[in-house]
Amino acid sequence: MEMNRRDLFRIGGKLLVLASAGATLEQIMGSEPAPEAYKMADHWWGMIVDIDKCIGCGSCVRACSNENQVPNGYFRTWVERYEVPEGYVNPIVTSPEGAINGFPLPKPTNFKAFFVPKLCNHCADSPCTQVCPVGATFVSPDGVVLVDKEYCLGCRYCVQACPYGCRYLHPETETVDKCTLCYHRITKGLTTACCENCPTQARQLVDFKNPKDPVHEFLRTHKVSVLKPQMATEAKVYYNNLDGAVR
């Protein structure tokens, strides 16, 4: 038998095919069956925030903090008050303690004013998940950006990569923490803690894969925007009547 370079490639190729077939088999056989009725493939979660309804009471911030044991001084969601002078020069943006206790009486101005609740935008194509060196943060099959805190190194790349400032390093676990869109609630048929406690329904959890979800009608009949559309993150938190001053 003559053995040349071509034979070697052929054998190598066959070995590769065998190895990948083995890996595929492992994936098929090794996967445990779906344990419950909730099917990730049937959902694609997001949120609508209606600026015209927000009263800046901070109920969402308190609810989030209580539901998720967010450490003091850190926020997974917060509310900003914008005061925008004519000409859009230097808008005043305040958010005392993330508005966890609402807002104090404002100093009188004749500026245009409104509240903007903020949270993770659960982007479908997010820079935060792309920079993770170990695969500890990811977009789940149902469209929620999560952090695997047992696998996170705490390197903070994602904290810097998020264009919306929605991530922080948990002071005790020293791993990155963020809004989970109340994954433990929405997968059980409940709404998020912030949406549950919003007194004016300014924020609403939506499921884009549910054809009966009011979100489809809402997006068809309202002029909405996402934050920083120029970043092309495919954000899934839509703001109704978002002012151009909001960053």
Added chain:
Amino acid sequence: MRSTFRDAAHLLRPAALLLIGLAVFLVVRAAVIPKGFGKYGHYRAPFLETARSKPIHYAGQDACVACHDEEAKMRAAGKHAKVACEACHGPQAQHADDPTSLKPKLPDVATLCARCHEKDPAKPRTFPQVVTAEHNAGAACNDCHKPHNPHLD
């Protein structure tokens, strides 16, 4: 035959080395990659289950309404109809699970109402607002308004 192998020796040795390398790679890979990694994507699939299993703190108003008929009826008749019970009463999932284990502390009216109703030009104009310092002259809000149905004639 013998001469064939002698001529191919310079190919067999690197091939053997490659195979050993591949075997070592596969063993190390199997050892360091956590269980379930890569099932849905570049992450540990079992973490989804961990994230789902966290405890719930807000039971949701459907739960409260099931037991507290009177308050529910009162609230439904007034402008607080869409204000969730727990937006005022705080997280009560433990109470809803077992009412006797935890009796909820009643909300502090001194700060509760003002958080939502203090006048602020940033609020939607149609939202009922008062300057608390002028409106109630020091009296507690619930001296006049009933929290579950605040309407006065």
